[in-house]
Amino acid sequence: MQSCGVLRSLLRHRDLIWALVQRDLRVRYKRSTMGLVWTMLQPLLTMSVMVVVFSTVFRFDLPRYPVYCLAGILFWNFFSQSIVASMVSLRANAAILHKVPLPKEVFPIATVISGVVNLSLALVPLGLILLATGHPLRPSLLFLPVAILVAALFTLGMGLLLSPLAVFFTDVVEMVSVGLSLLMYLTPIFYPMAIVPDRFRFVVRFNPVRSILEVFRDPIYFGKIPPLTHLGVAVGFAAVALLVGAWAFRRNSDKIPYYV
Amino acid sequence: MTADPVVDLRDVSLCYRLAKQRIPSLKEYALHWVRGALVYEQLWALKNVSLSLSAGERLGVVGSNGAGKSTLLKVISGVLKPVEGRRAVRGRVAPILELGIGFDYELTGDENIYLNALFLGHSRKDVESRYQDIVEFSGLGDFVRSPVRSYSSGMLARLGFSIVTAWVPDLLILDEVLAVGDMHFVKKCEERLAEFRRSGTTLILVSHAAEAIRRNCNRCLWLEGGQVRADGPPDEVLALYAGSSAERPGA
Numbered sequence: 408m409q410s411c412g413v414l415r416s417l418l419r420h421r422d423l424i425w426a427l428v429q430r431d432l433r434v435r436y437k438r439s440t441m442g443l444v445w446t447m448l449q450p451l452l453t454m455s456v457m458v459v460v461f462s463t464v465f466r467f468d469l470p471r472y473p474v475y476c477l478a479g480i481l482f483w484n485f486f487s488q489s490i491v492a493s494m495v496s497l498r499a500n501a502a503i504l505h506k507v508p509l510p511k512e513v514f515p516i517a518t519v520i521s522g523v524v525n526l527s528l529a530l531v532p533l534g535l536i537l538l539a540t541g542h543p544l545r546p547s548l549l550f551l552p553v554a555i556l557v558a559a560l561f562t563l564g565m566g567l568l569l570s571p572l573a574v575f576f577t578d579v580v581e582m583v584s585v586g587l588s589l590l591m592y593l594t595p596i597f598y599p600m601a602i603v604p605d606r607f608r609f610v611v612r613f614n615p616v617r618s619i620l621e622v623f624r625d626p627i628y629f630g631k632i633p634p635l636t637h638l639g640v641a642v643g644f645a646a647v648a649l650l651v652g653a654w655a656f657r658r659n660s661d662k663i664p665y666y667v
Numbered sequence: 668m669t670a671d672p673v674v675d676l677r678d679v680s681l682c683y684r685l686a687k688q689r690i691p692s693l694k695e696y697a698l699h700w701v702r703g704a705l706v707y708e709q710l711w712a713l714k715n716v717s718l719s720l721s722a723g724e725r726l727g728v729v730g731s732n733g734a735g736k737s738t739l740l741k742v743i744s745g746v747l748k749p750v751e752g753r754r755a756v757r758g759r760v761a762p763i764l765e766l767g768i769g770f771d772y773e774l775t776g777d778e779n780i781y782l783n784a785l786f787l788g789h790s791r792k793d794v795e796s797r798y799q800d801i802v803e804f805s806g807l808g809d810f811v812r813s814p815v816r817s818y819s820s821g822m823l824a825r826l827g828f829s830i831v832t833a834w835v836p837d838l839l840i841l842d843e844v845l846a847v848g849d850m851h852f853v854k855k856c857e858e859r860l861a862e863f864r865r866s867g868t869t870l871i872l873v874s875h876a877a878e879a880i881r882r883n884c885n886r887c888l889w890l891e892g893g894q895v896r897a898d899g900p901p902d903e904v905l906a907l908y909a910g911s912s913a914e915r916p917g918a
Contacts, residue, residue, distance in 0.1 A: 419788060419790075420785070420788060422785050422789075422790050422791040423785035423786060423788075426781060426782055426785050426791075430771065430774075430782070434773075500769075502768060502769070503768060503769045503786060504746075505741075505746065505764075506746065506762070506764040506765050506768045507746065507762070507764075507768055507769065507786050507787065508744055508745035508746050508760075508762065509786060509788065572693075575693075576692055576693035576696060577692055578692035578693055578694055579693055582693065661748040664741075664746055664747055665683065665684075665747070
């Protein structure tokens with residue numbers, strides 16, 4: 408019953424959420440084409456580094472590695488940047504939280520939505536790489552919006568779970584950043600599953616982020632819609648993350664103005 | 668009057684927990700928790716405050732600095748949830764705890780009208796329908812198209828007040844906002860308050876200016892140390908309050 412109230416209140420503030428997204432994007436792309444170029448260029452540069460590293464230093468053969476790698480980087484950037492930005496968003500809006508009664512979820516939600524917009528823009532250079540490497544363009548690419556939605560719900564859940572903690576303790580953002588870089592190496596973003604030693608494979612296999620990542624990357628790299636079982640598992644993870652995150656956020660919501 | 672009260676507080680208490688050692692980091696928190704040495708100083712900003720306001724009542728709140736006035740307004744407006752007691756507020760609340768809250772200084776006045784009203788829970792369509800009225804009342808003219816960072820504090824206050832009061836609320840909460848702005852603007856604000864009075868809006872006004880309370884209120888609450896010292900007609904309560912501050916010169 409209480410969650411109904413929150414949903415209704417969020418619905419009432421939907422124009423606010425959209426305005427916050429626009430403000431985020433305006434700050435990022437303010438008056439300059441550089442902001443826009445950077446969103447597209449940064450993943451390409453990271454990819455180039457990885458291509459050099461993994462095709463000369465650590466050898467493994469993965470056909471059209473740039474596509475594999477870039478798809479992974481785009482996903483990871485979205486995931487990690489949205490989580491950190493969600494955590495920062497409450498503190499950044501402390502003045503409002505002190506003076507205006509509103510459902511505090513609007514800040515993490517707006518953050519994740521602007522992340523989705525950035526991710527969508529970054530799909531442009533991915534398209535260019537697909538064309539440049541002669542990667543077949545399959546209809547499975549049309550599945551991407553669904554994959555992005557699953558990734559966004561999962562990310563929002565994590566953001567809701569972690570952002571109140573960042574209000575209560577200042578060092579949580581740093582801890583989570585370290586945790587995220589560890590998680591990045593436990594997720595097959597730069598490397599294929601096949602090179603993971605058998606002993607460690609279960610860690611990577613049961614990493615929920617891998618499941619979400621593959622739902623995003625399969626349609627791009629393998630040109631196929633992920634099998635229903637994989638999709639089901641990913642949706643399950645996203646649902647659990649969202650429910651737990653929303654519940655934890657609600658529980659701490661009243662305390663936020665006291666600490667922020 | 669048999670109607671439900673607009674504001675109903677029952678035995679509301681609220682305490683800010685100040686850690687003796689400031690514990691802003693999880694690491695330190697864990698260390699102190701393990702040692703069992705986490706000591707908190709409790710600061711009771713409100714203690715057993717009960718208050719009931721019916722539609723159309725206009726309450727002035729007085730008290731020295733740190734008496735809990737702003738905290739009381741935060742509880743009524745729903746920003747802070749009290750630690751103990753019950754809070755019930757009916758209808759549309761327009762809280763002005765600070766003018767121009769949420770203004771983005773890089774955006775124009777125009778854009779801030781939208782942003783600010785959206786923070787207050789209005790929809791974009793709502794704002795569009797009141798936009799002209801807001802700009803007119805603020806008296807900013809062509810300045811609405813300039814970035815807010817170029818505004819004077821008076822202009823900011825005018826814009827902020829114009830936005831919040833563009834809609835007739837059931838309950839209007841004002842914290843010291845009539846103190847800013849020039850005479851002309853204060854007069855305009857009070858005219859608007861008079862309009863609201865005619866539409867039956869309930870008002871809560873915190874002010875250090877006894878005169879403002881006499882003019883705008885028909886009931887007065889004196890808070891001291893988070894507790895209600897007096898509650899009654901403005902003239903009586905203001906006289907008591909003035910008497911007590913005369914006893915403690917400089918307080």
